Amino acid sequence: xxxxxxxxKVVIRRLPKYYRHLEELVKKDVDVISSRELGEKTGFTASKxxxxxxxxxxxxxxxxxxxxxxxxxxxxxxxxxxxxxxxxIIGAGNLGQAIANYTRFDKLGFEIKCIFDVNPKLIDMKIRxxxxxxxxxxxxxxxxxxIHIGIICVPKRNAQDVTKKLIKGNVKAIWNFAPIDILAxxxxxxxxxHLNESLARLIYFLNESDD
Amino acid sequence: xxxxxxxxKVVIRRLPKYYRHLEELVKKDVDVISSRELGEKTGFTASKxxxxxxxxxxxxxxxxxxxxxxxxxxxxxxxxxxxxxxxxIIGAGNLGQAIANYTRFDKLGFEIKCIFDVNPKLIDMKIRxxxxxxxxxxxxxxxxxxIHIGIICVPKRNAQDVTKKLIKGNVKAIWNFAPIDILAxxxxxxxxxHLNESLARLIYFLNESDD
DNA sequence: TAGATTGTTAATCGATTAACAATC
DNA sequence: TAGATTGTTAATCGATTAACAATC
Numbered sequence: 001x002x003x004x005x006x007x008x009k010v011v012i013r014r015l016p017k018y019y020r021h022l023e024e025l026v027k028k029d030v031d032v033i034s035s036r037e038l039g040e041k042t043g044f045t046a047s048k049x050x051x052x053x054x055x056x057x058x059x060x061x062x063x064x065x066x067x068x069x070x071x072x073x074x075x076x077x078x079x080x081x082x083x084x085x086x087x088x089i090i091g092a093g094n095l096g097q098a099i100a101n102y103t104r105f106d107k108l109g110f111e112i113k114c115i116f117d118v119n120p121k122l123i124d125m126k127i128r129x130x131x132x133x134x135x136x137x138x139x140x141x142x143x144x145x146x147i148h149i150g151i152i153c154v155p156k157r158n159a160q161d162v163t164k165k166l167i168k169g170n171v172k173a174i175w176n177f178a179p180i181d182i183l184a185x186x187x188x189x190x191x192x193x194h195l196n197e198s199l200a201r202l203i204y205f206l207n208e209s210d211d
Numbered sequence: 212x213x214x215x216x217x218x219x220k221v222v223i224r225r226l227p228k229y230y231r232h233l234e235e236l237v238k239k240d241v242d243v244i245s246s247r248e249l250g251e252k253t254g255f256t257a258s259k260x261x262x263x264x265x266x267x268x269x270x271x272x273x274x275x276x277x278x279x280x281x282x283x284x285x286x287x288x289x290x291x292x293x294x295x296x297x298x299x300i301i302g303a304g305n306l307g308q309a310i311a312n313y314t315r316f317d318k319l320g321f322e323i324k325c326i327f328d329v330n331p332k333l334i335d336m337k338i339r340x341x342x343x344x345x346x347x348x349x350x351x352x353x354x355x356x357x358i359h360i361g362i363i364c365v366p367k368r369n370a371q372d373v374t375k376k377l378i379k380g381n382v383k384a385i386w387n388f389a390p391i392d393i394l395a396x397x398x399x400x401x402x403x404x405h406l407n408e409s410l411a412r413l414i415y416f417l418n419e420s421d422d
Numbered sequence: 423t424a425g426a427t428t429g430t431t432a433a434t435c436g437a438t439t440a441a442c443a444a445t446c
Numbered sequence: 447t448a449g450a451t452t453g454t455t456a457a458t459c460g461a462t463t464a465a466c467a468a469t470c
Contacts, residue, residue: 245426245427246427246428247427261427261428261429261430262429262430265429265430269428271429272427272428273426273428273429274426274427275426
């Protein structure tokens with residue numbers, strides 16, 4: 001069943017999109033979809049989709065298409081979305097609060113255990129039952145509770161320092177919203193959300209389209 | 212000077228990162244940098260960097276390196292960051308407010324003119340001098356004022372509808388934070404920030420690293 | 423001049439697309 | 447069976463890396 005011999009990153013990048021569309025099809029009680037139809041939804045070519053899905057099991061049937069239920073479950077499992085993850089947010093500013101309030105992530109098996117900040121005014125407040133604590137307590141907190149993911153929502157000048165604290169506390173993955181390339185050992189997973197770069201790209205294409 | 216014969220998308224994706232590092236070097240008053248050194252900062256190979264930069268002018272000097280000031284200015288201009296852009300946010304929830312409050316975007320020549328929402332409690336409030344108005348007023352607002360960029364921060368079920376309103380109001384680019392692939396004519400620029408996909412990738416690599 | 427580093431071409435690598443036999 | 451669609455190989459395309467002559 002598993003053919004997981006190091007699937008390339010470009011394939012992995014596409015998986016969450018497959019997952020999202022399959023989820024909607026499951027909700028709509030659709031049973032089967034062909035690579036061509038899935039291509040229309042995702043914008044990928046049918047050929048690319050067949051190549052991608054073949055990296056994993058074989059849930060396709062010739063002359064028929066793909067079983068949506070099975071494919072959905074399988075991709076969910078490949079992405080690891082059938083497990084539970086604990087996270088903390090560092091930085092209770094607007095962005096940190098927005099993420100804490102975003103309940104949709106729950107569906108990815110994702111629970112935010114605590115938010116840390118330096119601002120005394122915020123400390124001991126709660127966001128959706130999630131407590132905000134003093135950043136000085138993060139060390140002892142991480143010793144007490146196994147946390148998988150640290151979400152960095154602090155200004156960029158503090159991002160590297162926060163990273164160190166997280167790594168010391170045995171956090172294995174960092175979701176970084178600070179506009180900086182944080183440094184970490186190679187066994188630490190880093191996923192950057194660089195909104196400024198995204199916006200800069202948008203502006204580039206906006207100008208290009210004017211020509 | 213311009214060799215802008217359709218630069219490939221992978222190169223464009225890298226430009227904002229060059230820009231960010233060059234900006235810091237400018238601040239530090241560094242004059243020159245070699246492709247090798249810039250490679251250490253960005254994580255790209257020196258060879259790739261030389262190829263990339265050659266798509267544009269020639270600000271390199273053999274035996275010497277790249278003039279940082281010039282290169283910075285040029286990339287700024289290529290990205291279109293030396294112009295002014297007007298934007299509106301649709302959706303004054305946590306995410307919309309976080310973006311409205313994020314002053315760092317100002318440096319990209321980016322001004323948020325108005326926020327629209329359906330919630331009567333929010334309407335007529337202000338975020339950093341930016342007024343929140345009723346979504347029903349968006350049509351007349353967009354007729355009055357030329358807006359370049361619409362920022363979608365509404366729930367996914369409303370995203371497509373909002374898109375239509377923006378396009379009707381002559382908005383040319385959409386920065387989409389809703390977890391859905393919105394549909395628009397091909398002349399409309401769409402830049403997606405799919406946080407759920409980003410998180411799903413993070414979780415995948417987190418699991419993979421456990422093996 | 424000698425040393426360094428770019429600009430640029432050629433070689434390699436990887437990803438996408440096309441094609442079609444296998445098979446449901 | 448006939449029609450449809452996958453699975454998979456081969457062909458194409460594009461991006462990256464290597465190499466080195468040009469030149470500051």
